[in-house]
Amino acid sequence: MERVISVRHTDVLVIGGGPAGLNAAMAAVDCGAEVTLVDSADRLGGQLVKQTHKFFGSKREHAGTRGIEIAATLAEKVGSHPRIRTMLRSEALGYYPDGVVALEQDEKWIKIKPKRLVVATGASEKFLAFPNNDLPGIYGAGAVQTLMNVYGVVPGKRVVMVGAGNIGLIVSYQLRQAGVEVAAVVEAMPQIGGYAVHASKIRRLGIPILVSHSVKEAIGREQLEKVVVWKLDQNWQGIPGTEIEFEADVLCLAVGLSPTVDLLWQAGCRMAYVPELGGHVPWYDENQRTSVETIYVAGDAAGVEEASSAMLTGRIAGLSAAMSLGLGGDGAAQLEVARKELAALRAGPAGEKIRAGLAKLRGSGVVAC
Amino acid sequence: MRIKHHPILDFPEKPKVTFFFEGQPLEGYEGEPIAAALHAAGIRVLRYSPELHRPRGFFCAIGNCSSCLMEVDGVPNVRVCMEKLRAGMQVRRQRGKGDIRATH
Numbered sequence: 001m002e003r004v005i006s007v008r009h010t011d012v013l014v015i016g017g018g019p020a021g022l023n024a025a026m027a028a029v030d031c032g033a034e035v036t037l038v039d040s041a042d043r044l045g046g047q048l049v050k051q052t053h054k055f056f057g058s059k060r061e062h063a064g065t066r067g068i069e070i071a072a073t074l075a076e077k078v079g080s081h082p083r084i085r086t087m088l089r090s091e092a093l094g095y096y097p098d099g100v101v102a103l104e105q106d107e108k109w110i111k112i113k114p115k116r117l118v119v120a121t122g123a124s125e126k127f128l129a130f131p132n133n134d135l136p137g138i139y140g141a142g143a144v145q146t147l148m149n150v151y152g153v154v155p156g157k158r159v160v161m162v163g164a165g166n167i168g169l170i171v172s173y174q175l176r177q178a179g180v181e182v183a184a185v186v187e188a189m190p191q192i193g194g195y196a197v198h199a200s201k202i203r204r205l206g207i208p209i210l211v212s213h214s215v216k217e218a219i220g221r222e223q224l225e226k227v228v229v230w231k232l233d234q235n236w237q238g239i240p241g242t243e244i245e246f247e248a249d250v251l252c253l254a255v256g257l258s259p260t261v262d263l264l265w266q267a268g269c270r271m272a273y274v275p276e277l278g279g280h281v282p283w284y285d286e287n288q289r290t291s292v293e294t295i296y297v298a299g300d301a302a303g304v305e306e307a308s309s310a311m312l313t314g315r316i317a318g319l320s321a322a323m324s325l326g327l328g329g330d331g332a333a334q335l336e337v338a339r340k341e342l343a344a345l346r347a348g349p350a351g352e353k354i355r356a357g358l359a360k361l362r363g364s365g366v367v368a369c
Numbered sequence: 370m371r372i373k374h375h376p377i378l379d380f381p382e383k384p385k386v387t388f389f390f391e392g393q394p395l396e397g398y399e400g401e402p403i404a405a406a407l408h409a410a411g412i413r414v415l416r417y418s419p420e421l422h423r424p425r426g427f428f429c430a431i432g433n434c435s436s437c438l439m440e441v442d443g444v445p446n447v448r449v450c451m452e453k454l455r456a457g458m459q460v461r462r463q464r465g466k467g468d469i470r471a472t473h
Contacts, residue, residue: 040432042453047431066377124433134436136413136426143430143450151405152372152380156413178372222424223413260433 006111010036010085012321013101013114015092015263018046019307020299020314021120022074027318027334028118029083032327036112037078038090038103044079045071046122047142048307049150067307068149092121095267099294116294116321119264120314123257123278123300128162131217137224141171141254148178156249160227161185163254164209169198171254176205183246185209186229188236195350216243218251227251257304264301267292276357277303283361286339287320288313296321303361305354312342371409386456403449403460404430404437415439415449416463439463 012028014021017039025037043049051067079086090105101117103110125140127133137156139147141163144155159180161172164187172182185202190212192199202209212232219226231242258279265271269282270291281303282290288298298317299310315338323331346354372380383398390412397406404427407415414424415437427437432451441447442459445467449460 040451068378124431125429134418134423134425136415136424138426138428140429140434143428146430146450147405147408148372149378151401152375152378153405153409154370154372155408177376179374223426 007100008036008110008112010034010112010114011325011327012036012116012118012318013038013112014118014120014318015039015101016046016120016122016299016301017041017044017075017078017086017088018120018122018299018310019048019070019074020122020301020310020317021046021118022078023311023314024118024120024296024298024318024321025078025084026074026081027315028116028322029081029318031319031322031329031331033083033116033322033325035084036087036114037084038087038092038112040089040091042088044075044086044088047145048074051145051149051307070307092263095263101263114294115325116296117267118288118296118298118314118317118321119261119301120297120299120310120317121260121263121301123259123304125253126256126258128215128253128255130215132220133215133218135218135220135224136222137220137249138218138251138253141167141252142257144250144252145171145174148174148180154178154180155252156224157181158183158246158248159250159252160215160229160246160248161252161254162215163187163256164189164192164194164199164211165254165256166194166198168252168254169194169202171252172207173198173201173205175252176207180250182207183248184229184244186213186215187211188214188232210244213244214238215251224249224251257300259301259304261297261301264290264295264297267295269295269297272361274303274357274360276353276360281361286316287335288317289320289324293324303354303357309342309345309354312338312345316342370411386454388454388456388458388460390460391462392459397454399455400453402430403439403441403447403452403454403458406454407449407460414462417465419465422464438467440467445469 011033012035014025014037029035048067048071090103094102100113216228216230227246227248230238264282288296296317298313319335385396386399413426428434430450438446439449440461
């Protein structure tokens with residue numbers, strides 16, 4: 001008996017249906033490519049669906065619109081497009097040497113061999129080391145957002161937030177909107193990392209922001225009951241005697257994200273460790289192309305940034321992938337526009353970190369193989 | 370606890386189903402993640418770790434971190450932050466690594 005293993009073919013396979021992946025799919029299909037978009041969730045939008053705040057940036061990147069609304073608009077466009085095959089509840093499990101991507105959907109194995117691959121897998125929450133950090137009640141900030149803003153369930157009654165970057169500040173505000181008390185925002189750095197507009201909103205609510213403070217330990221039997229924080233010295237060491245104890249059933253960690261790059265490692269892309277980009281990222285050029293010339297990377301997987309820039313790197317990756325297949329029409333002009341918008345978005349002081357990270361990455365001496 | 374009033378978001382009531390946690394009947398919304406239904410019922414200890422038997426809850430809510438593995442209808446290692454709630458489900462705290470042989 002002959003065993004037939006069927007492999008599906010597609011021009012461009014996009015893994016991840018968040019802001020980067022949705023834009024990559026749209027850009028590639030607009031160039032004339034036939035696109036397959038896969039996502040492990042049962043709806044498109046990625047983590048945009050829990051962003052209830054209004055976006056900054058340029059009009060084209062939906063400034064002034066809430067993330068959930070951006071997600072709905074993009075998801076509708078992509079999901080209903082006749083030349084984009086959207087596969088939900090599909091987890092990309094591996095990349096094989098012959099260029100085949102293996103997926104699992106509803107407990108079935110599916111193999112896809114794309115001509116070009118765009119990896120837009122996003123990022124995952126970083127963790128923090130302290131005693132009892134595994135107690136139930138300690139969550140990543142993204143998890144708290146998902147629970148509240150997508151499922152309508154609050155994580156608990158009283159929260160200590162760790163991290164005064166934009167995520168920590170925004171989620172603190174969202175917790176209050178959901179009727180949850182926020183005891184304090186704790187930040188290890190000597191200054192607030194997030195935008196002043198977000199910090200001011202928190203302070204107006206009377207929530208203290210404790211800079212140069214971190215978690216000493218979590219206390220609780222079956223779940224979190226108390227959080228002890230302490231002041232840090234110049235060498236990031238806790239200073240005994242400065243402890244403050246908070247009664248809290250939720251400790252929320254907003255201490256940054258790491259790019260989700262497992263598939264890129266597996267595909268043999270050259271990788272570099274760039275702290276400014278969130279950790280290990282693949283080397284890539286201005287077209288978002290990695291060292292494996294059929295593989296592109298976009299969004300947080302290429303370096304943790306914002307949803308607005310993810311939409312642009314997604315568009316660049318989608319355009320470049322399609323153009324490398326000889327498709328495109330006015331793709332080159334569109335690519336130029338997207339690159340300019342991205343540069344403008346990264347131009348201000350808020351873009352300093354990403355600019356430094358990209359300079360490091362590009363200067364890492366890695367060349368396409 | 371479920372959010373009743375929110376300045377931006379609406380959370381309309383959805384069809385409720387009964388499921389079982391450690392054999393006890395609970396109600397949740399059909400199709401929401403099991404973890405959301407458990408949280409709404411105030412249950413946050415989802416399993417005990419294999420080595421030190423420490424209580425674990427959920428952490429990432431998007432299927433990445435494996436902190437929320439539970440036994441659902443006899444199947445171990447189910448990520449309850451992703452798995453959808455259906456009527457009659459038997460959900461149990463997982464102790465240890467779970468036995469795959471028991472289910473296949």
